[in-house]
Amino acid sequence: MTLLTVRSLTKVFPGTKALDGVDFDLRAGEIHALLGENGAGKSTLIKCLTGAYARDAGTVTLDGRPIAPRSTVEAQDLGIGTVYQEVNLLPNLTVAQNLLFGREPRRFGLIDSRALRRQAREVLTQYGLDLNVDRDLGSYSVAIQQIVAIARAVALSGKVLILDEPTASLDAREVGMVFEVVRGLRDRGLGIVFVSHFLDQVFALTDRITVLRNGRRIVTEDTAALDRMRLIEHMLGRALEDEVMHSPPPARGPRAPMLRFAGMGRRGAVEPFDLAVGQGEVVGLAGLLGSGRTETAETIFGLRPAQTGSAADENGPLRLASPRAAIAAGFGFAPEDRKTDGIVADLTLRENVVLGLQARRGWMRPIPRAEQNRLAEDYIKRLDIRTSGREKPVGELSGGNQQKVVLARWLAMNPRFLILDEPTRGIDVGAHAEILHLIHDLVERGMSLLVISSELDELIAVSDRVIVLRDRRHVAELTGAEISGETIMRAIAAAPAEGAA
């Protein structure tokens, strides 16, 4: 029986079509995985269902009735409950208060705490939990908090339960606990939407899978009928038939080793890894969302300092305890989310370009204005930044040009090792090619690069070597002719030795 039907749902944001005619069905008594890489439209779809966003076109029917919730509370009343990755309850209230918040039993207008405790205990027994409901929720583990959040969502809504990466911060045993609860709810006839980027969990738990990519539905299939390899093809969007052959950049001869990272790792971010980067070499990092690519970069750059391991260059060991130390060592990092971590939107193009250089010189020695102008003009020309002038606030430029400004800032500091996290995300096709061209230019001049990208073609086109990550581990290294879409995807898809739950 179909519980929730979504037909040609469309949601447009300025500049992008986040959802483009998406269809989605949820049956009562099934767990339906919703998968896709960053920007595929998963969260937009969920937000349209839970009333956080208003859709631009399309229909949503629940139990045969068309619905259009305008707030999460309204969606809840209609029967759609949501549990997010970050726990959605208040750690400073007791378990009982959290479970029954807003629906506390009252006597003579006052909260009846005895009835409150009793009702809370009754709810939790259904989930096999025997907690002291008078204790603060915050004193329980995240898994218990997550189950309490599920219990509250089900009690409030009771038809559709959306789990948005509910297991992201849980260990394997806790994931098992949460799965037990979710399976129990499926057997009670709820329709459950499960969003996760842990493929093992998806295969272990779900009945059907829907894959979104670039705001479109790619496929909906029974989990049992879909194998890992095909699923990853759907998610990354390239069939093996139209393989782009790896055309390695003209052999540049053996590269002098430059940087060496040995056993670097950080608990909860990335398992210890070894990585060597040669002079003028491009190392690509491939893997699905959440596999530890960005975490690897952040560890190297000292943003999340490594807890184990060491780094060294040809002159001896390097200390990379903070971004400042990493910059002093000649590193640069253009982060994934340039809007929040890269540009300073209210400052002008010129100010953004000189920012890094000025910080290195120290504020006591300002860069002369003429020099600033020269630098800005120079990079506008070299990187072909489309702007009406160097004094335009960077926030008003297009995504591709903002990215170029971030690059210009690093290039002005002349680093020897530059990390680019998703350098082409959200950039139009023309600018895309220019950025790739720029990467080749930089390598020609002897700079070493670490490039992270979800687009395999891009990685294949620029990398001398590709490291594949899965579940926060570096699992494979591909060199030269080994690099192809197929080998990368096989490395991602290879079933891990120990399965989670």
Place this chain on the structure above:
Amino acid sequence: MNTRALPLYVTIAIFALAWVVCWLQFPAMASTRVIGNLLTDNAYLGIVAVGMTLVILSGGIDLSVGSVIAFSGVFIAVMLRDTGLHPLAVFALLLALTTAFGAAMGGLIHGLAMPAFIVTLAGMFLARGAAYLLSIDSVPIQHEFYKTLQGAYWLMPGKGRLTLIGVLMLAVFVLGMVVAHRTRFGASVYALGGGEATARLMGVRQGRTTVLVYAFSGLMAGLSGIVFSIYTGSGYSLATVGTELTAIACVVIGGTLLTGGAGYVIGTLVGVLTMGLIQTYIVFDGSLSSWWTKIVIGILLLAFILLQKGLVRLSQARMAA
């Protein structure tokens, strides 16, 4: 036991210990006279601290209350001097005024998404200025009804006087406890203090709760102003300067987390009494300067802030383990 209750137990333990130390030195400390005076002398502070407790629990702050108390005193004194209104009518008028004043500040804080610190700071200057506007000089209150109020007490065994305003403060604390711990409004206040975004997700009506919290604080400040005018028998625009800070200190010493979301109204009562106890000790001793009160309060405050930081660390470490 919940870790957030720990500061409350520490407060009670410190208060009990301090009392015993005082009592060993001055046995008269345990007499009902001292106890009666402790309640009477701190009645206005206790009442305003109840309002402050709710504000702080919600994650806010109200700096205007000291000025509102002074304004209330002057307002009552001037109204009784210049109009023929009965004090009870003046009280009703005043409470409506201060409650509306608090609600307006709450409305601004929510509506303009401005920090409570700045809005209530403006409120503080406004109320103080309004008090000056009414009268620069101290205005005595000479109404027959006031004499009745001031003379109303119950003689406890041991000749201690349980005054009307002392009883009123205790009643206000009971009211505060019921509101904070036994109503949905109270639960919303704790929820807001725990995290605004999450509270909204859980269905808290943020605007309504914010306005009500500051309105409640305004009401308490007005009530405190009435009590203060009964206590001093006059209205003076320069009175109770800095009382808002003393009230905040009482709340924090009482175990409420300054960032909101955790604490108990009863803790504030213990905080007020602790402060009163120190003052009483200084009076008994006779040789100590009254500035010692401030020094001890400062040390206590610092100790409590450190204690709370330690507890937060502790619970985080437990979560990580």
